[in-house]
Each structure stands twice: as C-alpha cells, then as structure tokens.
Amino acid sequence: MSSSHSPSNTPSSDGCTLAGALSVATAVADGVTLVHGPAGCAHHHVSLLLTTLLDTPGARLPTLLSDDLGEREVIFGGEAALDEALDEAVALSPGSIAVIQTCVADAIGDDCAAVASRIRSVPVVVVKSGGFLGGGFHEGEREALRAYAGLAARLPAPPEPDEGAVIALVGEKNLEYGADRHADELGRLLGRLDLGIGLRFVRGVPTASFGLLPRADLLVLREPSLGAVADRFPVRPRTPRVDGFPVGLSGTLGFLGAVGQALDRDATAAREAEIEHQETLLARFGGLSGARIRLPGSPPWAVELAETLGMKVDGAGVPVPLPDPAPVGTDGLARLLVRWRRAL
C-alpha cells in the first residue's frame, strides 16, 4: 500500500471538501446551509463546527439542514428530496440558502442548480463540493467563495461604509482560532490610514452585504492561494488587492505601504506610528534578549522577530511555538511572544 495515502501523511488542510465549503457557508450570518447528501455527512460536520465554535466567544450556531439522501434517492435521483428540503429552508426566512453538494449527489448527477433555480424568494447558491472530484478542505472553501461571489454580482449594492473606500477581506479561515482577532488587527492597521473593513467575505455578515463586493476598492486576501479565486470576482477592472494578511514586523509595515499605494494614500505617517507601536512591543519583551531558541522551519518573519529582540536562533535552542497560520500583524506577534516567554 502506498504510504502517500495514509492519513498520517495527509495534511490537515486536505480534509473533506464538504467541510471546507461548510466553513464558509455557515459563516453567513443570516444564511441557511443545506447539505444535499446523506444525513451523516451533515451530522459529522455539525460536530466539527460545534467543536470549533466552542472556542469562539459569542459564536453563532449555524442553521444547517440535510435532505437526508438514502438508497432510494441514489437510485431515483435526489432532486425531489432537495426540492422538498429547499422549501423547508425557505420557510426559515433566511437571507440566503447555500446548497452544499456531497459526493453522493455529484456521483448520481443531480442537477442542483436547476432545482435551486425554482426558488425565487430567497437567493440560493450551489456549491460543488463532492470530495471525490479532487481537492480537499481548501478547494471546498474556494468553491464556496466562488459561489457567493456569483451571488454578489446579482445583489443590489448596499450603502457604502463611512470610510468611503470599500475594503473587502477575502477568505478568512473561519475554523481558525482567533479569526476575529486577526480581523480586529487588520481593522486597527487600516485605521492608521483612516480606512476600515467594509466587507468580510465571508464571515459573520448578512447576505445583503455581499452586494458591496462588486464595488470593492481593495481586496485583502487571507492568503496568496486565493488569488485564483479573486481573479474571477465580479469586481471592477484593475481592482487592486493585497495577496495576504500581514505577517511579521516588516511584513506589517509593508502591508500598510501596499494598502496606501493601492488606494493612492500616503502611508508614511501610518508606518511611523506602527513602527512606534512595534518598538513599544519589543521593549515590553526586552527580557527575551539573549535567549537561545529553536524555530522549526525557520520562517523568515519569526527569525526577523527573534533577531530584532536579540534572541539567538540555533538548532540547540529551546523550541518555541510557531502557529500555523502565522500570527497577523503586530498585535498577533505580541500574543506569540507571550507564548515564547512562557516556553522559556
């Protein structure tokens, strides 16, 4: 047996496509998510979502339905079951409905889009997330983002935020511990440029707000790999974007510069203020100077942080935690340094 197929060799990011799609769809504040597949598929992922959300203060429990496909539907097609379940979903008066396709539905060839097109009173998106089609968790996330982007193009634009420019965060990792703190940090950084987050695409916002996406002045992607998804967003031609959340000391300053450049704003003052903020942080953790630490993988942002603090990085040092994904912004580094200090 090929060891490449062993679960122990499979990155956690290569989990079920369905889980990735659900992580996005269930984050729509007024949405109902309908899993088109066996009830077990929904149940398994409800368990996963609930376990994750237990760690998130104030988290909203998503409304998740299943049309409970069984052998009868596999033989005769599951479209009638989906049709019936869609009526139940509509009765909940949601802002939108996401139909999440499972392996079974894709294998038997149900035309979910055709069934969904019957619903006129509520916007419905269909997410192709049959795991056997390839990809894993991240592909499910991307498919869901593509589906909601398609919906965004059909929605009327809501009023623009007070800050004027619409900045959209794209592809926040909704199952990530601290996702909201990362967004808070981005809000703080953007505030230095008198900007704010106009749209979180997709996390904790109502469906109507997606109408802002086509009017976005800047897209801030959670990670560079989302570029292929954003390439096909219904945004204005040449809408600028920043291909990743800020990571590390210089990375955070670079983020401010990139945003300023994208929106034709002078970021000098913002960068200076942030440098001052970083110096305060470094002074707070000055006691770490001289400590010998080991950084698995030696990511440049972590090496930069350690060396700026006067720490010695070598293979014989004390191993310190390195979260994956990396902490966001300067304040993310502050939380990391607390953990390093504890480890030492």
Place this chain on the structure above:
Amino acid sequence: MKQIALYGKGGIGKSTTSANLSAALGESGRSVLQVGCDPKHDSTRMLMHGEPMPTVLDLVRERGAPNVALEDVVRTGYAGVRCVEAGGPEPGIGCAGRGIIATFQLLEARGALEADVIVYDVLGDVVCGGFAMPMREGYAEEVYLVSSGELMSLYAANNIAKAIARLAERGRCRCRLAGVILNAKGMEREEGLVGAFAAAINSHLVAAIPRDRSVQLAELHRQTVIEYAPDSDQAEVYRRLAADVLRNDDLSIPRPLSQDVLESLAFEYTEL
C-alpha cells in the same frame, strides 16, 4: 441450479434471445426464472404476452423496499417461466446501477432466486459496478455474450469480457464466460467473424441465431418464437441453444482483446 446471464450491446437482441431461451427451457419442463436487468424493463414482455409488468424499483419507489412482497414483482408467463423486471430510474437521473444492486438484494431477501435455471438479461453498454453486480456477487455464474458481427456490438462484448476477466482474478468470484451467442444481422461472413472473436477471447461460439422474419412477427404478436411459431426453424434454433446451455461446461476466463486487435479482426472479415 444453473444461473446464467446474457450481456450485450443495447438493441442487439438480448431480450429476444433470453425470452426464447427461457421459453424453450420452460417448455422442456425446467422451472425457470427470468430477471430483466435493464431500466427499460422489456425483457419479459414476450413471455408475458405484453402484459405490463410492475418493476421492482417502481414498487420500491412507491412503497419502500420493506413493503414490497414477492408476489408483487413476480409474474408467471409462457411455459411457466417466472418473470421479474428490475426497472430503473427515469432517464437522466439517479443511478440505475445501484438500482440493480437493490433489486438483487430484495429478490434474494424474499427467496425469489430459486429455479432450475435463472436467466439474467443484463444491459451491456453500461459497465459500471452496478451492472457488473450480478457477476461480481455470484448470481450469474455463467455469462453469455450476445453479439452480432457489427464492430460496436463486438466492442461491447469485449468490454464485458474485460469485466469478467477482472472479476475472475478475485478468488471468491465464480463468474466465468460460458460462450458467445451470435444474433445475426445478416452481414457477410458474420458467423466466421463472431466465431473468430469468441476463439480470440478464449471462448467459443455457442449458437448462431439467424436473422428471421418469425422473430419480428412473434414480437408483433407479443409472443416468443417458441410460442408463436413452434414448428419453425427459428424455434428449433432456440431449443438447440437451450439444450446447449444446459449441458455447457466449457467455461473460461476470457482474454479480452485490445482495440487494435479487435478492429483488425473486424477488418479481416469485412468485404471491401
């Protein structure tokens, strides 16, 4: 008990051959069960004199499997042949292959699969796991490939030979190729071609059924040839086939042909 399956390309005459084979076997005093495994559910039409047959899957859909009794799905036709039609989903939706699996599970659970000879008439164009299930799960121990001399028909037969060869590699699978039945279209050198094909895949030609107007006339009268024209030469061909099937013990693991070899064979026997 002898469990045989006739596989072949759609429209090649599997149902006609199966029904006449079952009729001949029934006429000879054997208890026979014919199971039609094609969503278009017309396998047993001639045996049932055109009487509409309730399909297993229609009843499963209407009532749910636990509420389907044996007497709901088994009808007795000409010469005492018991008839079952699996049926299937509407075209373009669902999974007919899974429907075949569900049908067999239901028939087995109800104790329906008992007879001197069981004849499974199975669609051969679709070679997904569902349609291979009668072979895989040991229902069809002897497989007959029904083919004409047309290339596409031989191509389908060769595909089924591939499935048998693959399944035969598994120790628990008893399915073997029992031979090739030529259902002639009237092409030049057709019997030679199909006979050569049978030999090339490590099998043999069991019968050569000529093209005959009595078949068409019998179908128009909703009867098998055995019933409609019992004294005809064509009826005698089917009776000989039945006798040959009963005594056939020349079972093999086929060696399917590559596409190139298959096409070369067809080319060799074609008048240009």
